[in-house]
Amino acid sequence: MKEKLLEIFNRLYERFGPQHWWPAKTRDEVVIGAILTQNTAWKNVENALDNLKDNGLLELKKLYKMDTETIKELIKPAGFFNQKAEYLKNISKFFVENRGFEELSKLDTKALRQKLLNVKGVGKETADSILLYAFEKPISVVDAYTKRLVKRHKLCECSNYDEIQNLFMENLPLDEELFNEYHALIVKLAKEFCRKKPICNGCPLEGI
DNA sequence: CACCAGGAATGTA
């Protein structure tokens, strides 16, 4: 299995090259984007992020102080704006009350993950995305594409989040850069190929 | 027109 997961990674990396995720300048932007992209096309998230940036709100501290109604209007392009505005308030409050990234980085990954999960609006995938791309912790992010990949290539019988995450983390070196690229490459693969059919013309994973 | 996109919370059995 170790060889299999590495072969998949190598093929994706050879085809697409490094993805340099997360597509954001600041860690605040990673966190905000992680909330906004929940079940939403990234293009729509970009529009919402631009709106926030134009109003100087692409910072957790600023969002913490801004009224929810204003946030709703600005993030509308990302959909689910009623709940996402509330979630952004929750996560920004969390970072302000915990003195930001520096202090939170002192916690071990497991404890930090649990604290993130306690924030209403942060589920497992969002928490792990923040841990990997904002805190640079070596952790596997499992999204719908990852589940589909595992199922199609029969990497294991499982379908729930924890089992698939363990599959990757127990069979790969715990390297932050590896998990960073692996998740980004799976998303890249999904966008380029295999959205509807298991086998697509030119798919880099043919034969695996 | 239907369907989906870098999910999570809530309710039901």
Place this chain on the structure above:
DNA sequence: TACATTCATGGT
């Protein structure tokens, strides 16, 4: 524990 429903905009 395992599903079903709800949330909402914008592209295909």
